[in-house]
Amino acid sequence: MSVTLNAHQFGRLLERTAGHIADEFIPALHGVRLEADDTFLYAIASDRYTLAVARYRHHGLDGEPFARTLPARALASLRRWAADQPGNTPVTVSLAENRLRFTAPQGEVGVDDGQEFFGWRGVLRGVIDQVPAEDGTTSPFPALDTRLLARWTDADHYLRLRVTADRQGALLVGEDFIGAQMPVRTRHDGFGTGLADDLDQVRTLWDGALAGAPAAAMPDSLPAARRTPHDAARTVPETAKGLLRQTLSSTHDLIEESSTSPTAVAAHASAGVTAWMAFRYL
Structure with missing residues (x-):
């Protein structure tokens, strides 16, 4: 039971979902769920108020589909391990003896899987299929926690x-990503009492500031922000800064691991040398 993808995309799966992990007081949600089927490897995280699901089309499933929760305590070290691998390095995610194993040509990490997870597919199906109220008297105007x-x-x-x-719940959708955020349902101890309950109240509250201004769109003359793909640096200095940071990080890890694991030493040394060579090339 294993799937293979490159190190960059594996790191991105964790990065896109890690911020949604619940704290340690909700053990069942204190981690990232990894699930593999015939087509995708999914990473899922939730804190009850938000639910985030990222996926990546893997290079083939070897064996039966599997699902295990990666405990939060192991996440930081695993993300560092993935970052130390060159981006195109193949990483195999497998399940063996109830342990999640992450294998690359220059090293391997094993993690005991955590708690059972809830039925996230059903929750998102409910958010996708929900329809507005049929009476048409009010427009959707939920309060969201910023x-x-x-x-x-x-x-x-x-x-x-x-x-x-x-x-x-509000539905949020990106490229190979889907999520939901629950609205604020109650007001207590004065919190949210100043929030307008509907659009008519908003118009009343802001009528003095906006009176006399005709409705208009954002001016076309304003320049649009340049956006680059998430896996590409915006500038050469930004790239150089990242490479130097990677070199220092790998050197530190190389010293820390020098007396424990020869495999880890080789991985950190290779990552540091590769980052330094790229920096010198720039």
């Missing part, structure tokens, strides 16, 4: 957003 909105930063540069009702 502290949770920040968790979508690593998902993609652009996400599509769909809302259907005040008390239904």
